[in-house]
Each structure stands twice: as structure tokens, then as C-alpha cells.
């Protein structure tokens with residue numbers, strides 16, 4: 363099956379007054395139709411930057427993006443502004459964390475939905491209104507006819523998030539990117555919105571990239587997961603395999619710190635010591651997690667660990683998975699060629 367999106371060696375560098383910040387360093391992943399892929403990792407691991415880079419939503423003068431993002435015959439990183447606008451308008455939709463600031467405060471919910479449907483989906487005003495009401499109903503907004511006339515500030519956070527989902531769904535996108543779309547909501551509303559995203563993804567056959575720092579949410583929502591650390595994917599696989607059989611010390615620590623990721627009865631929160639450092643060097647010269655890893659050894663500090671496949675579609679970038687012979691060969695090879 364051809365992936366809906368194929369990301370190859372994505373790199374993002376921000377040009378800041380203190381020098382370059384290498385936010386994403388060689389990320390690879392595929393996203394297939396109808397599946398929910400979670401990007402998970404702690405704050406600063408590069409999840410948002412990765413998802414924004416996919417359709418070139420990062421501010422151009424302040425960042426450099428390399429690699430490729432294949433989508434429907436286009437490489438989105440090389441596409442024209444015209445193609446990109448069309449893709450963003452109708453094929454790849456985003457829902458962000460803060461729905462209130464993503465909606466226009468001075469316009470009613472209905473007029474914002476109707477505009478999307480007339481401008482981007484080509485409906486006439488009457489069709490757009492009917493479809494808007496349908497969409498609001500579909501995302502669980504009670505009394506949708508009446509709520510068409512509501513302004514964003516008149517709705518709760520959960521209701522605004524539903525409106526955002528309705529807006530994202532309005533054009534029937536092939537891909538939905540939800541960046542911490544539920545983390546500002548209280549737990550019961552969060553669960554409802556997650557169910558909603560799951561339902562609409564399967565109903566519309568959409569592919570979803572679900573960004574979260576919460577592995578507990580991943581467990582109940584996603585099909586596959588890519589764990590990010592320091593701008594890299596350090597482990598990826600089917601959610602079930604990865605939660606049951608995590609290999610990377612970072613994934614293991616993340617699971618321990620997420621009380622409900624694997625085992626409902628586990629309530630102790632185990633923090634990961636140390637913090638994610640800002641990354642300035644561009645090259646893959648060592649394991650990014652080495653400074654915080656209790657199991658790191660010599661080679662982790664001098665060589666970048668390539669992804670190793672540990673089971674079908676489950677791969678891990680960690681030197682612990684290589685045997686002594688391979689490690690020695692890498693070091694010798696380096697000695698001869700440098």
C-alpha cells in the first residue's frame with residue numbers, strides 16, 4: 363500500500379540570535395490512509411515543528427527545512443505556494459491546542475464554517491449552511507442551528523474544540539493533524555474528543571497525525587506511534603508492540619512516567635532525570651539521549667545509533683540493541699576512514 367504521506371530525512375533548523383537551533387534532525391515516517399499515527403515525546407522534542415514543517419507552515423526567513431514530504435505526487439517541501447495553499451485548504455487540515463485563539467473572535471461559528479465551505483469546497487451559501495449544521499451535529503454540538511449564531515467566546519473550551527474539528531472536517535481532508543488538540547480540556551471532555559477524532563477518522567477514511575506528550579492518550583487512540591527525542595524518532599511501531607515491548611530507554615522511561623499507558627493499576631509517576639538540551643549541532647554524531655540515559659556506554663557518546671528493526675514495523679535507534687561485534691566494527695570502520 364502506498365503511504366498517504368511519506369516523510370524522508372526531515373530536518374528543520376531555526377536561525378536564532380544565539381545561533382542555529384536544530385529542532386528536527388532526520389525524521390522519517392509514513393502515514394497510511396485510515397490510520398492514526400501518534401507523535402509522542404516530552405516538551406521540546408520537535409513534535410510541533412515536525413507537523414508544521416510538513417506543509418511549510420514555519421516562518422520562511424527564520425527556518426531552514428530539508429528532506430522530503432511526499433504527498434499525492436508532490437514533494438510538499440518543494441511545492442509551489444499555489445499547490446501548498448490548495449493542499450492546506452482541502453487536503454491536510456490542522457487542529458491546534460488552543461481553539462479559542464484559532465477561531466476569529468468577532469465572527470460567529472456559523473459564518474466561519476460557511477466561509478470554509480463556500481471558498482474551499484465550492485458550495486453555494488444555502489448548501490454551505492446545511493452542511494455546516496450537519497457538521498456541528500456530527501461533532502456533538504447540541505442545538506447546532508442555534509449554535510451557528512454563537513460567537514467563540516460564548517462557547518466552552520470543549521465546544522470550541524468541537525467547532526475546530528468541524529472546520530477541519532468541512533473539506534473532507536485526507537489528512538488531519540491534531541497537535542495537542544485535547545490537552546487543554548478536562549479529562550472527561552478530552553476522552554469524548556478523542557473518541558470523536560477516532561470515529562471521524564474511520565468514518566471518513568482519514569489519516570491522522572496525533573501529537574501528544576501523553577503516552578496514556580496514545581494507548582487508547584493511536585494505531586502506530588513514533589517516539590521523538592531531541593528532534594529524532596528514537597522508536598516507532600504499532601502501539602500495542604511498543605507499549606508491551608519498549609526497547610529504547612527513553613520510551614521505557616516515558617511509559618513509566620505515564621501512569622495509564624500500559625497498566626491502569628500503576629499509579630506511581632516516575633520522572634526522567636535531567637532535561638532535553640537545546641540542540642545546536644547539525645550532524646548525527648551521537649545518541650541525543652545519552653546524557654540522560656542510565657544505560658549509556660562509550661559508543662553512545664561517539665556514534666549515532668541507526669534504527670534497528672526489532673519486530674515487524676517496530677524499529678529502535680539504540681546501541682543497546684547492537685552486539686559487541688557490530689559496535690567494534692563501527693568503531694574500527696570509523697578509525698580507518700577518518
Ligand SMILES: Nc1ncnc2c1ncn2[C@@H]1O[C@H](COP(=O)(O)OP(=O)(O)OP(=O)(O)O)[C@@H](O)[C@H]1O
Nearest residue numbers: 376378383385404405406407408409410411412575
Ligand atoms: N521559532 C522557533 N525559533 C527557535 N527555536 C524554536 C522555534 N520553534 C521551536 N523551536 C525549538 O524547537 C524545538 C522543538 O520544538 P517543538 O515546539 O516542536 O516541541 P514540541 O515537541 O512540540 O514540544 P511541546 O510538547 O512543548 O509542544 C525546541 O527546542 C524549541 O525550543
Ligand SMILES: [Mg+2]
Nearest residue numbers: 409410411541
Ligand atoms: Mg508542541
